[in-house]
Every structure is written in structure tokens, then in C-alpha cells.
Amino acid sequence: MKFIKNIFEKTEPHVQKGAKFHWLHSVHEGFFTLFFVQKTTSKSGAHIHDYIDLKRTMGIVVLALVPTVLFGMYNIGFQHFKAIGELASTGFFAIFFYGLLKVFPVIVVSYVVGLGIEFVFAQIRGHDIQEGFLVSGILIPLVMPIETPLWMIAVATAFAVIIGKEVFGGTGMNIWNPALVARAFLFFAYPAQMSGESVWVSLKDADKVIDGFSGATPMANAAAGNIDFNISDAFFGFIPGSVGETSTLAILIGAVILIITGIASWKIMVSTVAGGVTLGLILNAFAGSTGLSPNVAEYFSMPFWHHLIIGGFAFGAVFMATDPVSGAQTEKGKWIYGFLIGFIAILIRVINPAFPEGMMLAILIMNTFAPLIDHYVVQANIKRRLKRVKVSS
């Protein structure tokens, strides 16, 4: 630690006001606070400081994402070798490193582009660098299909950071979750690379696939009326899908970390699941009704809890919906916000044939409405208390 501190002390005079490298000031500050607690404290008023600042908060979220990232890497290799029929003859580490080599460039591109833009904006505006991108940078690779070209990741990341975040004033001001903005951008801009059967399993350098192979995700199959997946595979994550979403188990580990440390709101997670389960039950109840097309009827009758383990439902509920910036802020609002996310996600999933998965759109929609929900919760509170005042006087 002493060694690192020395480096910062040596470089500090060069970035002070008036010095030659002043324009690197916020970069210096950013890296310094990565290792140490900020030197300056607020000069006026009474403030309570603790060490859990934004950087540490984000650090814990990244930590909670580690199981998903590691499993995601393994699953990329797993799906690849399964598709070419060499699963039995390939060792664990070969599988893992195949996935690692696939996922790592995406993570690097996402961080370099995103942080690069954040640094530039921080310099232009004379702000300190905000750490919001630390989490977005890892979430972006996790919600993308593995074979998405790197330049598309770069374009989407740039779009998400500039249009999704910086135009609103930077970290903490954004209306939507930046990682989902990136995904939505790709989804609508380059649909061929973002949906369909061929994007979820890495097969670019494979010359053969086994007979009867299909790269379709359980979601796509289900939307086509063909519900056929192994429950334990779906729970542990051995199904095709984007990097982070497949393993419900790894996501649950992350959820436990987030809830224990109090970083993410358990209310949002619980209410999201409740919303999904509610609509799942309603659909089950209507499964036998006449007039449904066979595809949809099949989907209606899928047991409600299966919705929670396939697709991006669990990932969205734990890591995306709970974003403290774009989600609802009031305690009552969180219940409404989460419930509607789950509800709308399943609604889009089952009823709308254009979108096999509804989690991204559901969260973006509710991100948009979160301030409105908060407004009415606050207004209702004010009204309630006003009434109390009138009664007592």
C-alpha cells in the first residue's frame, strides 16, 4: 500500500491547478480513490461520511456479479462444445478458457469505450470521474449474445453512455439503466445480430455441428409453442442464452450478496418475482380457454414458476431492476415498480409474438415511469398527513 501511495504522492504535484498535466486531474483523483479514501471532506454543514462511497458500492455489485460472469464463461464453452459434439472429450479448463477468450474481449471493449467517454466528459465538465460505469461496463457484456461483433458493442456502449447517461447530466441523473439502453439500442439497430437461433451459441470458428443441433434458447422455443427444457439445466444454467442470464443459481448467489450488504433493494427483487408469478398464475388459469392459438395456449399452460428460471427474468430482477438510480426511490413505490416489471415482462413474453423475451422492455418501461410512481407516492403521503393535521386541530 505504501508503494502505491508513494506513486500518487509523486504524481500529485503534476496535476495540481496550473501544473502541466492539470487536465489529467480527474483521472488522477479517480484512481486515487480507487485505492484510498478521499482526502478532502466537505467544508460546510454536518455530513456523515462512511467508507461505503459510490466506488465501494459499485465494487460490491461487481463482486456479486462474479459468479454469473464465471459461470457465463463456462457456459459459453459448454454450449460450443456441446454443439460440435465434443463435450465428453473436452476437459473442464478447456471449456472454461474457450468461454473466457470469447467473453474477455467484450468486457475489455465495453470498459474501454465506456470509461473512455466518461473520462472525456469528466475532463470537459471539470467534474470528478463518477464510478457509475464500473457496473454498467460488466453488465453490458452479460446481456449480449456472445457472437455480437465487437464494434457493435462499442457503438452500443457509446450510445448508452452518451445518450443514455451523459446528456442527462452523468452518473446518478440517468432515466434508464445504461446497460439496458445499450442492449435496446443493439436490439433495434441490429436485430439480425441480437435475436434468432444462431447468435446464442458461439460457432463462428466451428466447421461442424452435431445432427439435430438447434441454437434456439428455451425462450425462443417457448414462443414458438415448443416448451422443451430440462428444469435443472435451466436452473443451473446449461442452456443457450446471453452470457449472464442463464444460471439462476449464480444469480441467486449474487442476490444474496446484494441483499446482505444492503446494496440492492430486496423489495424490488421480491415484488418483481411476485409480479411475474401473479401473471403466470393468471395465464395458467386461462390456459384451457378456447380461442387461443395452439402456440399461445401451450405457453399459457407452462407452470408459472418456469418463467422465473428461463430467459433474463432472474438476471433482470436482481441486477437490472434494482439499479438505485433508474428505479423507484420511495419504499411503497418500489413495490409497485417491481411488481409491474415482473407483470409486464411475462405479458410481453407470452402475449407478444414479436419479442420472445420481455424483461429488457419491461424494465425500460418501468424505469420511465419510476419518477411518476414516486411522485404519486409522495403526494399520497402528503395528503394523508394533511388529513391527520386537520382532524387533530
Added chain:
Amino acid sequence: MSDKEPLFSKKNLKLLSDPLNSSNPITVQVLGICSALAVTAQLKPAIVMSISVIAVLALSNVIISLLRNTIPNRIRIIVQLVVIAALVILVDQVLKAFVYDVSKQLSVFVGLIITNCILMGRLEAFALGNRPWQSFLDGIGNGAGYSVILIIVAFFRELLGSGSLLGFRIIPESWYIANGGFYSNNGMMILPPMALITVGIIIWVQRYRNRNLIEN
């Protein structure tokens, strides 16, 4: 105003140049957004639309300016609408006669020039109180300000969304993923939301360069 004022005095030239930047109808007054989003997926319809709007705006400005002392105040909106509608129908017929395919592409949006807020705005704010020549210049200026934005937006939307400009291919076919390359057109550029975002970016750049426009 004296009759001796030269046709292109400084004041008159300002009528032409202001709408291009500091009082641009789209980016500053935020008028006429709907058509700017609808017709800018490609460059050619955007250019035709621009010319139509310039023509209608300049002529209706002149006509209303000539009539300005005879129009009863209480029915002025109806008179303005009649003038604009007549001119729009003329323009529509001309487009149908000479550039039929573009006219089909623009479909209702030529007709909807009638409801373009820029027109009513300029008639109300300028032509009713100024002489024909000034009104003419004001019409040309505002039409040009509208056109500049339309053409910039259409340029980026066609280039990034279709890989071509005015129908000519700019991005080589061999770059595309379907042909073994790496490139793919940005499908979102074709959709109206991206037009709104593009207009937003233009406003951002303009305000960054012209600090007077930033509200306190």
C-alpha cells in the same frame, strides 16, 4: 421605414441569416418537428420537402403581407389557412406532375405542410406586421433554417441507416455481413426515434457552439 432602404440592407440580411442559427425554427423554436422526423429517413424526400416548405412559406408570407391591412383581425387565422392550403395544393400538384415517386414517398406530409407550425408561426409573428419584401426574406430564411436541419438529419439517417446517399451506395456491398464483411446497417436510424435523437444531438452541438442560446 423609409422607401430608400436598400433591398439587401443589413437588417434584411439578418432576416435571412438569423433563422439559420440563432433563431432556427426547429432547433431553437422547436417548430415543425413532426415532419422533420417523418420525412428524413432518406435524403431525397427531405430535399424535396425542404424546397416545398421554402416555396410555400415564402409565397404565403408575401401574400399575407400584401393583405395584412385588409384582413379583419378576428378571421385572420382562417384567411391564413386558406392561403397556405391553396399554396400547398399547388405544390402537391407540381410534385405529382414532375417527381411522382418522391411525391408518393412523402405521401401525406406534403398535405400536412398546412399544419406545419412554422408556417402559421411566421405568418402570425412576422407577415402580419411587415412589408412584403421583408416577409419574403423572412419566409426564405425560415424555410432555409428548416431545410438545413432536415438535410443534416436525413444525411446521417440515410448514410448510417441505408448505407447510401441520394440512393447512391456509399458503403461498399462487400463490407456487409451478408457478403462476408463486418458491417451492418443501423436499423434504428430508419426508425423515427433515432430522428428525434439526431435532432437532439444537433441542438446539443448548436448550444455548445452558441452559448447565448442556453437558458439560465
